[in-house]
Amino acid sequence: MARCRHKIGFLSLRDCGNPVVGLCSQCNRPVCDKHQKAIEQGPVCFECYAQDMSEDEITGDMARLHHRRHYYHSTGYYPYYYGHSRRYGDDDYRYFDSDVESELGHDEDIDPEDFQDS
Amino acid sequence: MAQQEHGAQIQALLDAKRMQGEWPLTRINYFISQLTEYDLVIEKKAKVYTGLTAGSFIGAFIFIFVAAFLENWKVALIIPVLIVVGIITLIITMKYSKLDLRNEFREFLAPLLDNLKEDIKPESDISLDLHLTSVEDKAFFQGKSDKYSKGVYHKCYDHIYERDLLTMSLPLIDGNRLALSGHEYLIKSVKTKRNPRGKYKTKTKYKKKVMFDIRLRINPDKFQIKKLPDEGKGPLKRTVSVKGGQAGKTLRLQFTSKVGGGLEDPVPDWKITLEQIVYLYSFLSPLQADASS
Secondary structure (H helix, E strand, C coil): CCECCCEECCCEEEECCCECCEECCCCCCEECCCCEEEECCEEEEHHHHHHCCCHHHCCHHHHHHHHHHHHHHHHCCCCEECCCCCCCCCCCCEECCCHHHHHCCHHHCCCHHHHHHC | CHHHHHHHHHHHHHHHCEEEEEEEHHHHHHHHHHHHHHHHHHHHHHHHHHHHHHHHHHHHHHHHHHHHHHCCHHHHCHHHHHHHHHHHHHHHHHHHHHHCCCCHHHHHHHHHHHHHCCCECCCCEEEEEEECCCCCCHHHEEEECCCEEECCEEEEEEEEEEEEEEEEEEEECCCCEEEEEEEEEEEEEEEEEECCCCCEEEEEEEEEEEEEEEEEECCCCCEEECCCCCCCCCCCCEEEEEECCCCCCEEEEEEEEEECCCCCCCCCCHHHHHHHHHHHHCCEEEHHHHHHC
16 A cells, blocks of 8 residues: 655654555645645645745644754755655655665656556 | 543642653643643733733723812712722732743743654653743842942842753654753843932843753664764854763753843743754764765
């Protein structure tokens, strides 16, 4: 079963891991019910949603994302990522285990079609 | 039964005016939510009674002129009534002010823990000691300065208060352990001047700073310290040091947060503290990655 690829944590990151309910309409990231936001164009993940919002407009988990991104930039910290997702080409984290990159091939990428059928 | 137990714990915290113990995050969040509810009710009541007190005394003052203008003794009867109401509401206001809690638990601790909640080791206990009352208390009074003068103020005194505001230790999911402590230091300056009409005016100003000490005990199986940090770099004066111990190395960051701007009861900014914790993490590198490179 596909798992949510929303990155949780603040000091070190990992995948949320909850069962997926859909794909982000902007970045195709598989997300669970908790980490998606329904907008007119379809569901979006928190990271895409929070990207264009100011700090005053968002609360809870999304506000935490905002702070996370802000502090990574202000301190020059690149957090360690214990997850398995590399499909989005993020450059804002480091893999904790360098083997993870080699273990992950294109098979790890999830085809959006898989979710449309379920 | 559990609710009764929780209620008793909340009451114990309120009686001690201190959150002191070892609890899991869920329990601490429960305490914070209950104490917030309590504190907001108290603050609201204190505000209402402050308004009533002010209204009663202002009303009494106005009715002196109204009664004199109308030359009606029946109208004048309302003046002592308003004064009595004013005194009673003043006593109630003072009672609520005493019950009022300091806002650190909801404006500093709560957002800090909310941001770190996914990094805290699940089901583990957090060691916490946080004062819920103001530092401006006899118990924390350190001393009074000698009399001095400053500008038009001919008589000035500084009252100094000091205490450990917060001590907290969190086990993290990556095996590190984060300890945070804050030492609070308050200077209450009471300045008196004489205006041209001969009246004495007194002004009170507050200066507060909290000296934070963040310690990160490194999990030696996963991390190492990649470089020694620069000291005192950036706008915030901070010092970073490394200490070795049997259980692993400890990264330590000390910084001072000046808060207040003259306010009586200012709360330190949790965002600055969180940023310093993230900054400490920037000096870590993973052992496995280093071994493979």
